[in-house]
Amino acid sequence: AQKVTQAQTEISVVEKEDVTLDCVYETRDTTYYLFWYKQPPSGELVFLIRRNSFDEQNEISGRYSWNFQKSTSSFNFTITASQVVDSAVYFCALSEAESSGDKLTFGTGTRLAVRP
Amino acid sequence: DADVTQTPRNRITKTGKRIMLECSQTKGHDRMYWYRQDPGLGLRLIYYSFDVKDINKGEISDGYSVSRQAQAKFSLSLESAIPNQTALYFCATSDHGTGTDTQYFGPGTRLTVL
16 A cells, blocks of 8 residues: 655744755555645645656755655655745645555655755 | 635534535646544645546545536535534546646635534
């Protein structure tokens, strides 16, 4: 069965610090997709990134970067020079293309607080 | 206008009442989902629908039912609400045809059952 673990329940940093959110997943499929979503205090879920299992290239989007390593079953998310607006709950999620269609399994989320 | 809308946004009801949460989308997606979010548990899948005639139970379907009235509309019902169904409910959509299967979420409905 698929599983996503976000071991960090809460992280607090001071503005401009770099912060990495960890995500470890379990799956038996060879084809799967990994996602990160952001949930700001207003409550909506904002899609950040989708990565398929055949693409291990790291990705950078502005201050955000993602490190996908199949060898360790991890898909970590780094925010560089954090800002107060980055304060949110971040969810990592997994979908297995072969065994469960595109149903998402979410981690329990990491709450990030960025202090001024 | 938002692509995925949910009504109501907030609802307080009493134990035993029937309640319906509605989701509409203008994204033209074929697949729709209902999740609930509880503190510390992340999001869990209640029901999902791959098209109007294809509805499936998710991880936690007991106590819930759904109706896919049209491709754009997917409703979640609680036939007899109970306090442990107090949660934040999200609807999501995805487009299988494009092959990306990324799910896009509505703004959520906060439901309180007293």
